[in-house]
Amino acid sequence: MYLHGTSTINGQGHLEIGGCDTTDLAQRYGTPLYIMDETLVRQRCREYVDAFRASGLKYQVAYASKAFCVMAMCRIVEEEGMSLDVVSDGELYTALQAGFPAERIHFHGNNKTPYEIEMALEAKIGCFVVDNFVELQLLNAIAGEKRQKANVLLRITPGVEAHTHEYISTGQEDSKFGFDLGNGSAYQAVREAATLPNLTLLGIHSHIGSQIFEVDGFKLAVEKVADFAVQVRGELDVTFTVVNLGGGFGIRYVDGDTPLAVSEYVKAITDSVKERFGAANYPLPEIWTEPGRSIVGDAGTTLYTVGTYKDIPGVRKYVAVDGGMTDNPRPALYDSKYEAMLANRAGEPGEEVVSIAGKCCESGDMLIWDVRLPVVTSGDLLAVACTGAYNYAMASNYNRIRRPAVVFVKNGRSDVVVTRESYENLVGNDLIPERMRAKVGTPSL
Numbered sequence: 001m002y003l004h005g006t007s008t009i010n011g012q013g014h015l016e017i018g019g020c021d022t023t024d025l026a027q028r029y030g031t032p033l034y035i036m037d038e039t040l041v042r043q044r045c046r047e048y049v050d051a052f053r054a055s056g057l058k059y060q061v062a063y064a065s066k067a068f069c070v071m072a073m074c075r076i077v078e079e080e081g082m083s084l085d086v087v088s089d090g091e092l093y094t095a096l097q098a099g100f101p102a103e104r105i106h107f108h109g110n111n112k113t114p115y116e117i118e119m120a121l122e123a124k125i126g127c128f129v130v131d132n133f134v135e136l137q138l139l140n141a142i143a144g145e146k147r148q149k150a151n152v153l154l155r156i157t158p159g160v161e162a163h164t165h166e167y168i169s170t171g172q173e174d175s176k177f178g179f180d181l182g183n184g185s186a187y188q189a190v191r192e193a194a195t196l197p198n199l200t201l202l203g204i205h206s207h208i209g210s211q212i213f214e215v216d217g218f219k220l221a222v223e224k225v226a227d228f229a230v231q232v233r234g235e236l237d238v239t240f241t242v243v244n245l246g247g248g249f250g251i252r253y254v255d256g257d258t259p260l261a262v263s264e265y266v267k268a269i270t271d272s273v274k275e276r277f278g279a280a281n282y283p284l285p286e287i288w289t290e291p292g293r294s295i296v297g298d299a300g301t302t303l304y305t306v307g308t309y310k311d312i313p314g315v316r317k318y319v320a321v322d323g324g325m326t327d328n329p330r331p332a333l334y335d336s337k338y339e340a341m342l343a344n345r346a347g348e349p350g351e352e353v354v355s356i357a358g359k360c361c362e363s364g365d366m367l368i369w370d371v372r373l374p375v376v377t378s379g380d381l382l383a384v385a386c387t388g389a390y391n392y393a394m395a396s397n398y399n400r401i402r403r404p405a406v407v408f409v410k411n412g413r414s415d416v417v418v419t420r421e422s423y424e425n426l427v428g429n430d431l432i433p434e435r436m437r438a439k440v441g442t443p444s445l
């Protein structure tokens with residue numbers, strides 16, 4: 001496993017993160033345990049902010065909170081001077097409870113409910129990223145009832161599909177998201193938004209994909225957005241003051257992943273904005289961006305205890321850990337790859353190739369196929385790297401497995417920011433109808 005951020009191997013041969021020995025963390029908090037390298041999270045935040053500051057453009061860096069949305073994370077984002085994207089009432093509630101300034105919150109999503117829109121208007125959030133015509137009318141109507149004006153960006157589908165190693169330009173985007181640029185609906189949406197009395201149209205938004213390793217897709221998106229902005233200004237007399245280019249910046253999960261430095265992504269974007277908008281004599285818009293994975297992904301490590309193993313001669317050795325698809329569904333969902341090491345024997349060389357299984361009743365509950373480790377035995381601690389994004393956020397209680405705790409580590413300190421779920425949490429929303437209650441006892445645990 002590749003050591004990055006504050007991760008090192010200490011004198012006892014243990015994996016140490018944020019100055020904390022992971023074997024101590026396991027003892028203190030139990031496993032599975034999500035460990036977040038706070039220094040690395042803050043470093044990633046600063047890389048974005050510094051790169052935008054260097055560009056001289058006006059900007060907002062909005063952390064896409066869906067990647068890992070807990071109150072302590074919202075605090076970090078606030079302290080680092082960034083904005084925050086939310087996609088649901090739950091994420092909005094989390095941000096507000098954490099005291100995140102509402103004016104720096106942007107609300108996304110292709111199906112915001114009337115209730116969510118009311119909640120966001122009441123909180124006076126900074127901006128709605130409007131996805132479709134139904135929402136455009138709904139937001140205008142609800143804002144009108146509340147005698148408010150809502151700031152909006154229109155999410156357009158620019159016809160750029162970015163893949164990890166390539167991008168393709170498609171004429172017509174078949175997507176559930178946004179107003180299509182190619183078929184004229186983006187144009188129509190601008191015309192409509194500009195006339196709706198309770199909306200202030202700030203500009204447009206485009207998000208081309210995720211885990212992107214190249215800048216070409218972003219540059220192409222800037223070109224398309226700029227051409228559209230120029231057209232709309234000429235024909236509809238609407239000038240965009242904000243252009244949001246979304247997130248999707250890739251990170252290194254395993255050997256062979258080749259992300260660029262944050263500064264390189266940002267420079268490519270800001271340079272093409274200056275070039276394309278400048279060439280058209282268009283007042284340079286404020287540039288917003290929305291990194292999620294690249295803020296928290298590589299700062300996360302999940303620590304498990306090895307339980308059973310099963311060696312099938314000539315086939316493979318399965319090593320089972322005390323978590324699995326419940327705390328990390330990405331391998332099962334997307335066939336995502338991860339690297340791992342034994343946290344308690346971090347200095348020892350790899351001696352055998354094993355596959356890491358979870359404890360759920362699913363053959364597909366595998367975390368890693370084929371990883372080289374020292375000869376693993378029960379009680380070893382397995383650390384899986386780069387689990388900071390879309391792990392806790394996507395965790396479930398399948399098999400009634402309790403969600404792990406999350407700790408932030410920094411300079412030798414560890415702070416629990418989410419406690420491990422309790423049995424009470426598990427049954428907390430369950431109700432037994434009166435007619436079934438006769439025989440319910442209190443289990444003694």
Ligand SMILES: *Cc1c(COP(=O)(O)O)cnc(C)c1O
Pocket residue numbers: 064066067108207209210211246247248249290291292293294
């Ligand atoms: C998911 C998402 C992001 C963040 O994507 P990452 O790949 O995590 O950086 C940003 N903007 C929008 C609209 C998204 O849906």
